[in-house]
Amino acid sequence: MSKAAKDADGRAAALGELAALFGARLTTAAAVREAHGRDESWHPVAAPDAVAFAQTTDEVAAIVRICAAHGLPIIPFGAGTSLEGHVSAVHGGLSLDLTQMNRIVEVNAEDLDVRVEAGVTRKALNEYLRDTGLFFPIDPGADATIGGMVATRASGTNAVRYGTMRDNVLGLTAVMADGSVVRTGGRARKSSAGYDLTRLLVGSEGTLGIVTEVTLRLYGIPEAIRFGVVPFATLEGAVDAVIETIQSGLPIARIEILDPLSIRACNAYSKLSLAEVPTLFVEFHGTEASVAEQAERFAAIAGEHGGGASAWAAKAEDRTKLWEARHNAYYAALAFQPGKKGMVTDVCVPISRLAEAISGTLADLETSFLQAPIVGHVGDGNFHMLLLMDPEDPRDLAEATRIHDLMVARALSLGGTSTGEHGIGEGKIKFLEAEHGGAVAVMRAIKQALDPRNILNPGKIFSV
Known part of the structure; x- marks a missing residue:
């Protein structure tokens, strides 16, 4: 029997076992497979052979054991908002949809941490946390799942103050390529115990393990937020203002740049009336007195670099509308x-x-x-x-x-x-x-050690 025939038989056997185990939560419907073979990018759709909807870590482990036994590739799937073809099934296989794993397991308000399942989205988490006075700050724009944000080491508009996912994941639960379950890190804010497997899995894009639970840092909702829109005569002036702001140590929470074409697209898509010039969106977090002082210092820096009069949002809904427009800049450009x-x-x-x-x-x-x-x-x-x-x-x-x-x-x-x-x-x-350079060989060695059959999201990061 040829290798291709053996592979086909193995895939058929794996899908048969999965169908017996998951029933209606395993589908080969063409529309569902196609939806799970694309993300928000321009890359061509590469549909999987089937899609499974897991609800627990134990189910994920069972799926991986079956797939490992038959050499069936597994592609973890969250919201599908990635931008570099992360979820495409370039070698076929099973798309493992984790969106039904959407429970917020434990909030420890006193210690400023939370444990969630991988399918929880960032907006759902912050909605749940609202009455606690806490929030999770990583904001990549799209309403991504926490598992997906871990996989891509997501960042976003708040990173300048609060860091990225790398800085805010305390620990996680992951299913490895052989179906074993590991728990890394913990709730302590620092540790010197062994290899930092948490950081190894954060940013691994589903190629080393499938993240099913995550423990995250939380922060107190600021007493005051000052948001402003600052137009500039030139893009170079806006960038120079950013550089001086950061180098001066001004504790800014968000500072975003939009070029004139972006502003034009956002105006049309989000019904705004901003001047179509290089523009900074800035935000400060703190007390009423501190954000007022920071905004004043920033306005002075901006003025030295050709910045016009800052328009400070007086109402929370105005701030929300403008940030929503910034987050929708991708869709605004496509509509343009x-x-x-x-x-x-x-x-x-x-x-x-x-x-x-x-x-x-x-x-x-x-x-x-x-x-x-x-x-x-x-x-x-x-x-x-x-x-x-x-x-x-x-x-x-x-x-x-x-x-x-x-x-x-x-x-x-x-x-x-x-x-x-x-x-x-x-x-x-x-x-x-x-x-x-040579560090890629080390990455490959880690991949081959943890996933010797190359079943976890193959065709991503590097070739094996």
Whole structure:
């Protein structure tokens, strides 16, 4: 019997055992499979052979044991909001949907931590926490699941003050490639006990283990929040204001940049009337007195770099509307050119090199026939470009790839990274070697040690 025939028999046997175990919670319906083979990116759909909906860690372990026995690939799936093809079944297999694992298990308000299942979304968590006076600050924009945010080491608008998922995951429960269950970390705020397996799994994109529970840090809801919109004469001036703000130690919570094209798209999509110029969205957290002082200091810095009068939101609903518009910038850009897809990418550079990175990208875009809004969590040197293109048009695809690759190469040359928060997935595999060199061999060795049959989200991060 040929290898292909053996593989087909193995897959059929695995799906048969899973169907007997899960009944209606295992489906091979074409529409469901297609929905689980795509994310928010431009990458082609790669549908799995089937989709299973797990409800407990024990069920996930049982699924993995069956798949491991037959060599069936497993692709963990949350909200499907990733941007580098993370959930596509490039080698077929089983999409393991964790969205029914959506219980908030334990809140420890005195210790500022919470334990949740992987399918809980960030908005659902903060809604649940509202009456406790606590919140979870990591805010990637999309209403992603906590498990997905762990997998991609998510970041977002609050990272400049509160850090990323790497900084806010205290421990987790994961199912490994052989079906064993491990629990890493704990509720203590620091530990020197053994290897840091928590950090190993955070950002592993489902290639080393399937996260089923997470213990997270929480923070007190600020007494006061001051939010403002600051227009600038030039994008360079806005970036320089960001750099000086960070270097001065001003404790800013959020600082986002939007270029004129992004503002135009957001105005149309979110019914705003902002001036179509380079703009910073800024936010301060603290007491009434401290946020007033910080806003005043920031306004002075902005003025030195061509910033106009700051418009400070007086009402919480005004602030919410503007942040919602920022979070919807991706969809606003797509609506700006109907029929186009978005090749969305992000890089991160040391804050002192941010102006160079953005100005270089703008110069690249001036030579291109494609439009590409730029937005960014610039407080930590991270920015995004959304190339509007038709992936079915070879000319569009080639040009988008050219601009995208120039942006990444520039970031690496400036001491930065090929992705600040989106992850590698299948979309940035070719850059990992250039960024990490020989360390990629160590990553492969870890992968092969923990997943020798390469069944956990194969085809992501690097080839095996």
